[in-house]
Amino acid sequence: MSATLEMAASVAIDDVSVRFRSKRAEVTAIQQVSLDVAPGEFVSIVGPSGCGKSTLLKLVSGLLKPSSGTVTLLGSEVRGPRHDIGFVFQRAALLEWRSARRNILLQAEMRGMNSAEAARRADELIEMTGLSGFENALPHELSGGMQQRVALCRALLHQPRVLLMDEPFGALDALTREQMNVELHRVWRETGTTVLLVTHSIAESVYLANRVIVLTQRPAVVHEVIEVDLPGVRDYTATMARPEFASATARIRDLLGAATGQE
Amino acid sequence: MSATLEMAASVAIDDVSVRFRSKRAEVTAIQQVSLDVAPGEFVSIVGPSGCGKSTLLKLVSGLLKPSSGTVTLLGSEVRGPRHDIGFVFQRAALLEWRSARRNILLQAEMRGMNSAEAARRADELIEMTGLSGFENALPHELSGGMQQRVALCRALLHQPRVLLMDEPFGALDALTREQMNVELHRVWRETGTTVLLVTHSIAESVYLANRVIVLTQRPAVVHEVIEVDLPGVRDYTATMARPEFASATARIRDLLGAATGQE
Amino acid sequence: MDKVRTDPWRGLVERSWRPAALLAACLAVWHLITATGLVEAYLVPSPAKTFGLLADKWSYLWGHTWVTTYETVLGFVIAGVLGVLVAVAMVYSRTVESTAYPILLFAQVIPKIAIAPLFVVWLGFGFEPKVVVAVLMAFFPVVISTVTGLKSVDTEMLELAATMGGGPVKTFVKIRFPAALPHLFAGLKVAVTLAVTGAVVGEFVGSNEGLGYVILQANGNMDTPMLFAGLIVISVVGVLLFLLLDLAEKLLLPWHASRRGAAVTTLLAKG
Amino acid sequence: MDKVRTDPWRGLVERSWRPAALLAACLAVWHLITATGLVEAYLVPSPAKTFGLLADKWSYLWGHTWVTTYETVLGFVIAGVLGVLVAVAMVYSRTVESTAYPILLFAQVIPKIAIAPLFVVWLGFGFEPKVVVAVLMAFFPVVISTVTGLKSVDTEMLELAATMGGGPVKTFVKIRFPAALPHLFAGLKVAVTLAVTGAVVGEFVGSNEGLGYVILQANGNMDTPMLFAGLIVISVVGVLLFLLLDLAEKLLLPWHASRRGAAVTTLLAKG
Amino acid sequence: GGGGGTTSGSGGEAQEVTLTLNWYPYGEHAPFYYGVKQGIYSRHGINLKIQAGQGSGKTVTATGAGQTDFGWADTSALATAVEQGVPAKSIGVYLQTTPASVQFFTDKNITRPSDLKGKSVATTAGDALTKTFPAFLKQNGLQESDVSIQNIDPAGKMAAVISNRTDVLLGFASDQGPTIKEKAGKDVGYLRFSEFGLNYFSNGLLTSKSMLQKNPELVKKMVAATQEAWAEAEKAPEAAAESMKGAAEQLPSPTVVLEQFKTTLTLLHTEATKGKAPGVNSVEDWKKTIETFQQTGIIKEASEPSAYWEESVAPQG
């Protein structure tokens, strides 16, 4: 990939709409959304339930084709499933016959990664996400939050240049979630990965991101883009106490309130 | 059921332990937990991911048998699955061949409820949870949060005397979640249902409950029980601003921090 | 997303051209191997002769076709109903499972034609023994796949059902059975083809009508065109019954992933 | 939770007493109906006579049993491998699916015993035609269930695989195929019993060895003890092969819900 | 099978040759086993391998297709096959009187064809007996509608008669009769077609046209040996029947085998071939047989005997 392209947007969503048709009804999930994500940028996406956030991530990964508009990823147009990414689905989607560790290593096997290296990294991630002791447990022997952490490890294993995450921490308790936030932020800083994170936690969206995209109720259009003006290295408690943090979360809360028809 | 029993605890967990054994390992999920829930009480349960919260609810419902100890529900010992409850699982668990509405009505069909009455109530709940327009969508055509709301409606349909909820709002965005909290609190107040709610949101646990049970890291024992001293009718924003609310959440956060090994 | 198809004719043409082309190719090969004398006429007749005979003797064959079809359908329906009932009993009771399995296996493995004298003596020469053989042949796949299907249902859904207290019957009707339908249909599809074979084998054992009788007679006369005509008619009956089941599956299980699957495959294939 | 079972003997006894009791009951009934003359000896021999013959002619039957078992296993393995390959091709290619399906159906529906003479003429009296008939009989259930299994795989897992970019081969090996295994085993179980029947039917048509030869000859001589001895041996072969598959399934798919299911059923049944 | 046909001429190693019977071994086949045991075949340079067959039709087809060197099958099946183009030819019919007969327990009080009126008849669809039966009825002043025909699997026929599901069965006197007699312990009566005005050729030896062309010497040796074997067996029926013991495991009981063979011996000649060696046929008999086959619909058109019978290698003695 050329240097020019490197400098261009990592993810470019250009005037994209998505309509789902079934026998019963037609649903427009996304309407003329445009969005550029710079290389190494961390973008959070928030919006009302059912507005089209998961749909947006699937578009970027090429798992779904837009009804109109184009998506560009790492310099080339997305025309089918892309694997130059890491994707955490909203559901854990684990293979029920593989242990936690082997579910994580699936990523390595599919990509033909060096297995010793992959194993080392898997163990690191298991350690980091607090799954030690459950490496050999089958998915049905894991709690909901543990399953989600396995899926997270799987998406991080190959150190993707672009990371798409669909509520990766939804099933975690508040404190584990904070730990994971801190870890994710560290990983992001250290690797320069481009991240698109769909989340329901406003605090999380602000703490982690450079920018927060607020989507409206379905059909989703971009309601507002909040630039997060926080230092690169963010201590969790200190960040929460900052006025920029408070103002950003308040603003998002307002926007979402409007979007969900509350207020 | 006699009046005396009515007055006794709605749910009584007495010195219960749960051990899971598999070929690989033995996990003690719950260790000598005792807990009484009064009729009409709203109890939240928080604890680190994988500590045994879901296991606890399954014990109460009779879907799991304790390795030792006894569980009593509505005056009779739990010896097998009980259906004098409503249960929201951690995963939505919808029948993929039934539309949203028919998934909700499954509850009525299984219980042989009056169908006109059930249909009316289902429509009410669909309206309340903002699913209008998606009554006839199949589960795979719904977003994650929408699926979760369908599962919620299903558990509420028959107005159970005891409601067990395992992170019912985990896949909802912050604002929708607040709306749901408010609705649930209203329903609880109006019906006098006994509620056991597992949640990862500390704010939610305090806003909704009379008592918050904080569990420790696995094997789960009861770390502390926080009595929530808030008025019966709770306005959302006003409640959040109260000092009792702040102190309760801070205390829980501390306890969880200790439990998850952070601090 | 993909365009919704609006022209039904185009769909039909799209779906049928490949089988049609295949059929044409088969006929061509058949014609060639017989025309060039690669395979002798006393073994395989020419397509022209076979179809000529089919046309000539149509009314004769038609009558026999009805007999066999009747026996097949009856046998299949009985096998389907019985098979599902037995499977249910096996899934719900360990005792039934461990006692019924060996019996079923035994009944399945025994070559039906070897016990033909028993059928003749016990059931006579009417349509009953044919239906019995058809049932015996078709029964097993239904049981095996229904058992697998009923056991494959998501345990969480069963737990859910338990908290709703509908009892085993409602749980079965509303959750287990629908969830097992994709498996069941796979079993039924195998069963219907075996029911055809069963009816024909039953006719071999003893009968004065039906396509099995026609074939046996043709075999005795070394009348290969008649033999092949009979085989073709049997195949058509079998294929039609199979397609009926396939249609039923499509109508009953529009939700099943094996039907949805196609769209995703196409999408992924383009990546 | 339930106690972990530590005594392997108790487990064995618990699993076997029911089939054993059933077997004893069957033998008792068999003895009674023959001893009381309810069923005549020219139709059903007494168990004593049958087992006496089995013991006497053991070495004779043993040789034929090997022949049939060899044909069966060979036919089953070929049918299994071919069936899976065809199913995979059908799932991955619409063209193959719509062209192969009719051929398969056709091959399945035709009564093998009617076309078996062709095999004899083409392939002689050796073991080849028997293996061919066994393959033809066993093939279809493998294809149908593998296709159903491969199509039933969770679409989200396929999407996941696509984002990992392993390509179709790895996706198949690591995700689709393991996910289809429970279906595949259901098909294989039906297939193995049909392979036995196929081998025997092949032997009916032309052979000088194998259990089909023994049975048909016994039938011709009205030698019912020999007939029943042959049927018993065939059943034992079929049941043993089936149990081997069942064991393989248990070892390979300990994760599958149909195995886990039992625990939940027991639990729920007590409610 | 298919071993023969490469080396010709006499002397040297005994040549491996396969013979496929019309059915599983029963008493009728005793001469072949006797011939092997007495070393008659090996004296003619033939190492004979006897195989079971599953019906005359299949044996004829397999012989024509070269899957076996020689076959032992019914002449009616041969005639049908030849008309359909199967390249097989008779090299001598041994059972020149048909064993075809109506068989029944004597307690049915059937003594004449006319007694069959209103009786149910078990037969097998498509076999020669079924086709000649109407001619037998007609010859004796009956019509097909006078009896009720029931098509049953060969093994089922016997069970049907023993269990009274049908009154009589159509079969070879040398085959089912002795068996059901033994099983039911009741005497069996026969109405032989040949005794009631209908005779035609039955089982005989056959081979493929290509064998006749490529290896006439072997065919001649086979014919000579077989002729000798049958002649020897005729002289010592007990020893012949005895010779089957051990050669084939699953035989009918020795008494049944002997009775089957003795019955067979009554069928070897017609008026024209009386006193001649077994397997020697007369052209006239062939013509009569062909005529009967044509009349009964076994073949559509009658050809010259040479179309079915290779006289040049057939025994003339």
Ligand SMILES: Nc1ncnc2c1ncn2[C@@H]1O[C@H](COP(=O)(O)OP(=O)(O)OP(=O)(O)O)[C@@H](O)[C@H]1O
């Ligand atoms: N396969 C489908 N067929 C039809 N409609 C669909 C399909 N997938 C999604 N939708 C619809 O598209 C809309 C957006 O869905 P999406 O899953 O993107 O929402 P979301 O923003 O991720 O919501 P949540 O926060 O609840 O997960 C929803 O209204 C949903 O009903």
Ligand SMILES: Nc1ncnc2c1ncn2[C@@H]1O[C@H](COP(=O)(O)OP(=O)(O)OP(=O)(O)O)[C@@H](O)[C@H]1O
């Ligand atoms: N069927 C099982 N077999 C073995 N271990 C199990 C089983 N179910 C749960 N466990 C173990 O029990 C512990 C508690 O699980 P549980 O699901 O109750 O956790 P939880 O508190 O609900 O967690 P989360 O918040 O992540 O959902 C976990 O360590 C899990 O691995």
Ligand SMILES: [Mg+2]
């Ligand atoms: Mg989503």
Ligand SMILES: [Mg+2]
């Ligand atoms: Mg949980």
